[in-house]
Amino acid sequence: MPxxxxxxxxxxxxxxxAARGRSGRAATAVLAAALAATLAACGGVGSGGxxxxxxxxxxxxxxxxxxxxxxxxxxxxxxxxxxxxxRPDVALRINEGQFDEQAFLSAVASGNAPDVVYLSRDRIxxxxxxxxxxxxxxxVSEQNIPTGDFYPAAQQQVKYDGKWYGIPEFYNSIVLxxxxxxxxxxxxxxxxxxxxxxxxxxxxxxxxxxTDGGKxxxxxxxxxxxxxxxLWAKANGADILSADGRVSKLNDPKVAEALDYASRxxxxxxxxxxxxxxxxxxxxxxxxxxxxxxxxxAMLTEQFVVTAMAGTTPDADITVLPFKDRQGNPVNNVGGNxxxxxxxxxxxxxxxxxxxxxxxxxxxxxxARARADKRAKEGKAYTGTYTGNAEADEVIFSExxxxxxxxxxDDAVKVIRSVQEAGFVVPQSAAAAEFKKAxxxxxxxxxxxxxxxxxxxARAHTEAQKAIDEATS
Amino acid sequence: xxxGAEERTSGEKGAxxxxxxxxxxxxxxxxxxxxxxxxxxxxxxxxxxxxTRWAYVxxxxxxxxxxxxxxxxxxxxxxxxxxxxxxxxxxEFAGTANYARMTEDPKVARAIGNTVVYTLLHVPLAIILAxxxxxxxxxxxxxxxxxxxxxxxLPSMTPYVAVGVLFLFLLNGQAGMVNAFLALFGVEGxxxxxxxxxxxxxxxxxxxxxxxxxxxILFAALRNVPRELSEAAMxxxxxxxxxxxxxxxxxxxxxxxxxxxxxxxSSLQMFDQVYTMFFGNQIAQQSYGDxxxxxxxxxFQQAFQFLHMxxxxxxxxxxxxxxxxxTLIQVKVGNRLxxxxxxxxxx
Numbered sequence: 001m002p003x004x005x006x007x008x009x010x011x012x013x014x015x016x017x018a019a020r021g022r023s024g025r026a027a028t029a030v031l032a033a034a035l036a037a038t039l040a041a042c043g044g045v046g047s048g049g050x051x052x053x054x055x056x057x058x059x060x061x062x063x064x065x066x067x068x069x070x071x072x073x074x075x076x077x078x079x080x081x082x083x084x085x086x087r088p089d090v091a092l093r094i095n096e097g098q099f100d101e102q103a104f105l106s107a108v109a110s111g112n113a114p115d116v117v118y119l120s121r122d123r124i125x126x127x128x129x130x131x132x133x134x135x136x137x138x139x140v141s142e143q144n145i146p147t148g149d150f151y152p153a154a155q156q157q158v159k160y161d162g163k164w165y166g167i168p169e170f171y172n173s174i175v176l177x178x179x180x181x182x183x184x185x186x187x188x189x190x191x192x193x194x195x196x197x198x199x200x201x202x203x204x205x206x207x208x209x210x211t212d213g214g215k216x217x218x219x220x221x222x223x224x225x226x227x228x229x230x231l232w233a234k235a236n237g238a239d240i241l242s243a244d245g246r247v248s249k250l251n252d253p254k255v256a257e258a259l260d261y262a263s264r265x266x267x268x269x270x271x272x273x274x275x276x277x278x279x280x281x282x283x284x285x286x287x288x289x290x291x292x293x294x295x296x297x298a299m300l301t302e303q304f305v306v307t308a309m310a311g312t313t314p315d316a317d318i319t320v321l322p323f324k325d326r327q328g329n330p331v332n333n334v335g336g337n338x339x340x341x342x343x344x345x346x347x348x349x350x351x352x353x354x355x356x357x358x359x360x361x362x363x364x365x366x367x368a369r370a371r372a373d374k375r376a377k378e379g380k381a382y383t384g385t386y387t388g389n390a391e392a393d394e395v396i397f398s399e400x401x402x403x404x405x406x407x408x409x410d411d412a413v414k415v416i417r418s419v420q421e422a423g424f425v426v427p428q429s430a431a432a433a434e435f436k437k438a439x440x441x442x443x444x445x446x447x448x449x450x451x452x453x454x455x456x457x458a459r460a461h462t463e464a465q466k467a468i469d470e471a472t473s
Numbered sequence: 474x475x476x477g478a479e480e481r482t483s484g485e486k487g488a489x490x491x492x493x494x495x496x497x498x499x500x501x502x503x504x505x506x507x508x509x510x511x512x513x514x515x516x517x518x519x520x521x522x523x524x525t526r527w528a529y530v531x532x533x534x535x536x537x538x539x540x541x542x543x544x545x546x547x548x549x550x551x552x553x554x555x556x557x558x559x560x561x562x563x564x565e566f567a568g569t570a571n572y573a574r575m576t577e578d579p580k581v582a583r584a585i586g587n588t589v590v591y592t593l594l595h596v597p598l599a600i601i602l603a604x605x606x607x608x609x610x611x612x613x614x615x616x617x618x619x620x621x622x623x624x625x626x627l628p629s630m631t632p633y634v635a636v637g638v639l640f641l642f643l644l645n646g647q648a649g650m651v652n653a654f655l656a657l658f659g660v661e662g663x664x665x666x667x668x669x670x671x672x673x674x675x676x677x678x679x680x681x682x683x684x685x686x687x688x689x690i691l692f693a694a695l696r697n698v699p700r701e702l703s704e705a706a707m708x709x710x711x712x713x714x715x716x717x718x719x720x721x722x723x724x725x726x727x728x729x730x731x732x733x734x735x736x737x738x739s740s741l742q743m744f745d746q747v748y749t750m751f752f753g754n755q756i757a758q759q760s761y762g763d764x765x766x767x768x769x770x771x772x773f774q775q776a777f778q779f780l781h782m783x784x785x786x787x788x789x790x791x792x793x794x795x796x797x798x799x800t801l802i803q804v805k806v807g808n809r810l811x812x813x814x815x816x817x818x819x820x
Contacts, residue, residue: 101777130560132561216647274664280641280666280667343561445762448668448669
């Protein structure tokens with residue numbers, strides 16, 4: 001099933017379908033807003049009890065409520081079991097489902113916050129700046145969470161204003177996946193595809209593209225704009241935000257140059273509107289993925305697309321390569337989820353234990369071992385679990401991941417591991433959501449042809465800086 | 474036939490019929506109007522008619538809900554619209570800054586533009602199409618009639634979110650059925666879901682899926698048109714079009730007026746389907762820019778994505794006032810154009 005449609009279905013599920021109509025949503029929002037006015041301020045986790053005033057106990061047993069997390073597989077269940085073993089005194093309630101911003105904020109505002117929340121790391125800055133989530137420095141020190149185990153980029157992404165606001169879970173890297181057939185059709189060795197040579201890449205993209213009348217049959221090179229704009233900017237030697245998250249750098253000419261190049265790549269292969277419609281039909285995670293169906297020549301993607309292909313289409317003829325900057329060095333914009341504790345959590349101490357347990361190296365290794373065993377029983381290769389914990393990954397990839405006999409995927413694992421060191425993140429900002437929206441819209445305007453890169457990014461820079469200034473004032 | 478005609482000369486009966494029609498459609502406005510008309514006439518007669526009393530009884534649950542769950546939060550949001558409020562901290566008084574900000578925000582202008590264009594396209598198209606369907610339904614008699622009415626109404630049972638997902642498939646420019654159909658005639662269809670020049674048109678197309686309620690209201694009105702009037706016109710030599718224009722249209726004008734108002738309001742509040750299609754997940758949010766940015770979607774983004782609750786409340790109140798003004802104008806204009814059979818007889 002195409003990814004967007006899967007997402008849309010998830011949206012339907014999470015949003016509760018017809019149960020919440022337009023007026024219902026508006027009423028809920030405003031009611032939540034009105035209730036929020038009565039809430040008191042709170043402190044951090046680990047500094048002596050729950051900020052919400054309650055102790056999270058029901059009778060003699062304390063409770064822990066999660067949000068944004070589910071139990072779809074052994075990677076989740078094994079770690080949850082580890083927590084249950086560590087804290088048998090805690091009654092665990094897992095509210096399964098994806099993180100829903102509206103539900104989360106309404107819960108916090110109305111004083112019914114869950115104890116621990118699983119969300120995308122790039123949201124942390126906005127919530128931290130507004131006090132919707134608590135600093136975890138006390139939790140880290142009291143429970144001796146070995147923060148040095150986490151990848152540096154992941155550490156950076158869960159910190160705001162020098163404080164820990166989250167603990168990272170997975171560590172998603174971006175790699176280049178080449179469809180060997182498309183490369184060979186273009187007369188190129190797939191392993192020799194070099195993204196540091198922008199002129200060469202543009203020519204290769206056109207060669208790999210195949211159209212029939214007005215329809216695209218194979219898109220040569222999918223640069224994944226606008227979502228990968230920070231990656232393209234980095235490849236051109238630019239950051240889009242200052243390290244302290246207070247100064248937009250979207251007006252850097254190198255960012256404009258990168259956006260201009262990547263958008264011209266799209267244009268030369270048929271244009272954005274056709275590409276977007278074409279990619280909406282893709283089933284990235286199924287047996288009919290775009291590489292097997294020869295719909296893509298090469299694309300930038302998160303590594304989980306590759307690991308999914310290892311399970312669904314182990315004979316896919318692909319080559320996975322690092323994405324390189326213009327100097328030829330690997331560059332990798334990493335991301336993933338994190339655990340945070342919201343304002344008003346009734347049992348922050350148990351939440352802290354949960355976070356520590358879920359992200360600890362030994363818990364990850366146990367979960368990965370369960371996954372490897374399951375794969376072995378199914379007769380499938382285990383290509384690893386890419387956690388935010390570097391210590392765990394070291395064990396997983398040295399002891400549990402074995403050569404599968406499928407060279408493409410065995411090589412892919414090595415490549416993904418090799419680019420992890422090159423991981424970078426866009427720094428957290430008090431206006432993280434507005435900042436992201438500004439550069440995404442800028443990229444979309446350029447792709448749609450309504451503005452050139454410099455003009456569009458100049459507008460985005462103004463919007464973003466204004467939002468940052470307002471959020472930090 | 475004579476008996477039926479006599480019944481329709483009763484003003485209260487006419488009002489009750491209008492109320493019943495609105496009840497089938499879930500529209501409170503006509504019910505309210507019916508109740509108001511009934512009340513006015515009852516006042517003239519010096520007593521409250523049983524129908525009026527029952528109308529209030531049936532309206533009571535909704536009125537209680539209105540006061541408890543809508544009026545209170547609405548007043549709270551009015552107060553919040555004069556504050557800087559992020560949902561987490563305490564609101565800070567900001568005067569009229571949120572309203573002033575709207576005049577400088579280019580996205581507000583874009584959202585208003587998209588919403589207005591959509592409304593101007595959707596409302597007439599939806600009503601013309603629904604009227605055509607209602608006319609077809611009105612001609613179907615016998616056992617098949619019930620089945621056809623059900624079939625025509627079924628699309629309205631589809632949840633909005635499902636409709637959004639469905640039309641992502643149908644309107645896809647590369648593999649969708651709409652363009653596949655156009656290709657049969659040698660027409661290369663546009664990129665409905667990705668080309669900013671066509672996204673709004675695609676949304677209008679999608680909106681025509683949910684015509685069931687409008688169709689049923691107009692169908693009910695058509696059923697109430699006295700057959701003897703058409704027959705008299707026919708005897709006088711009027712053709713089909715003349716009968717439709719001079720007899721049917723005036724007789725259903727009150728129902729038409731109602732569906733114009735309801736469709737206008739719902740168009741200005743468009744949210745669910747468009748949000749599902751173009752804003753429902755992170756990838757979608759990244760990819761479409763402002764081409765599908767409707768006013769309520771922008772309001773929602775400001776509230777829950779950027780936590781600007783004060784600004785979002787101001788946006789909501791401006792929309793409320795605009796809808797109220799538009800509805801008032803429609804009522805004033807409608808009073809000149811709409812033929813109320815009941816008032817005619819009462820006068």
